[in-house]
Amino acid sequence: MIRTLMINGNGQASIGGEELVHDWRNDASSRLWLDLTSEGLEQHQTERQVLLGLGCHALAIEDAQRDRHPPKLEVFDDHVFILYRGIARFDSQLHHKSQSISFFISERLLITYHPLPAESINRLMAGHGGIHLQRCPPQLALRIMHTSAGMYLDHVLAFEDQLSDLEDALHDQGTDALMRQLMGYRSRLVKLRRIFNYHQSITDELKSSDLALFDQPDLGLDHTLNDLHDRFERLASLVSMFYDICGDLIDGYLAVTSHQLNNTMRVLTVITAIFIPLGFLAGLYGMNFEYIPELKFHNGYFILLGTMATLAVGLLAWFRKLRWL
Structure with a gap:
């Protein structure tokens, strides 16, 4: 499924489908956000042709279409490829299903590619996505990741209350069932810590690199990038802290x-x-x-x-x- 959001040279926003790609090509001052939701393996070749037609590198498309691939940042001649681990499902018990969201970012174009519906993308597509796209596609890409990181943060902070209740229950009367629950939390926290460390390394690389796309202080990209980095850093530190707390509770119960x-x-x-x-x-x-x-x-x-x-x-x-x- 293809959704598009275009900002023309006059700053007017249009939401539609693949037909807006033609309008974008004819207006050199316009900017386009194309969101492509994969329809399965049988459509991979068709989706690949669409991405190739928009100038995406073949190797980046291969990474985007893999079932499992760690988050990464790769720079090509005319665009930047970011593979981000987004949310498909998450709850306060840390049960989560993640999905890869691929960003193909250039001066006038942002392409997001993902296999499942993404809440962060839906929010911006229906909300303020046009405002960020009007500034520049890299700004919109950072805001999508920022929104997704905020959703992660809400669920991780909600888990803090769950962990506090579990700690009190373990101190009052520890049971094997509580121990199994703690072990499950610890396993999920390891996976989340790995994801957030990957994301933190991406923002570290974006901050330290001299990419012209992201080196636009007049548009405030440096502030957005710093905010995103701080959010990933906080997520990584919170998850590491909760992991240590779970370990301490397990060791205390065993003692x-x-x-x-x-x-x-x-x-x-x-x-x-x-x-x-x-x-x-x-x-x-x-x-x-x-x-x-x-x-x-x-x-x-x-x-x-x-x-x-x-x-x-x-x-x-x-x-x-x-x-x-």
Whole structure:
């Protein structure tokens, strides 16, 4: 599916389909945003021809049409290619489905290519996309990524409340179910941290490079780029912090569980240590021999019980002195 937004030389905005490409070609002062949503593998060749016809490099198109590819920045003679990891689905539990959004950016043209609907693109297409496009296509591309990063940030901040509640529940009464939940969070945070680190490296590269497309301080691109970089940096730091918190909670739960197990084993060890000598005496005088000297003692039974009681009480007192009880 192809959607287009064109700003002509008079600053008038038009929204339509592929027919606006012809108008854009005939108006050298116009700017065009073409949003292309992939319709599946069977349409890849058709989409490839559309992108080639608009001057996109063949290698960049191959990267854009791959199912999985890490975010990247690549510079060609007449345009810049940015592969961004956008949002297809996200919630406060960090369950997310990401998708690659490809940006082909030139002086008069911005092409966005993605396999699934993208909320950040839909917002700008229906909102202030024309204002940013009128300034320049790189500004619009940065604003799309900025909007997407804001959506990421909203969900990550919402997760902070979930993590706080989980921390309280774990301290009150830790369970294996809470541990499994923490492990799941930690796994998702690793994936998000990898994505945000990629994005941060893209903005680092854009800031440090001398690309003419993005080196337009009179249009305020430097401020937009710095804002985008700060947002990615905050996302990366938040995700890393939450990852560390999850790790600390897991380690704390394991330490408490190990301490409880040690206490249980200590009690069982004390009980065993008390009953071993008592069992020895009972076994000794329970042997079936006719001649055992003590068997003829008139008060032998009571003496043996007294000895066993003394041993038990003495061991208990000793263990309490050693702070084992």
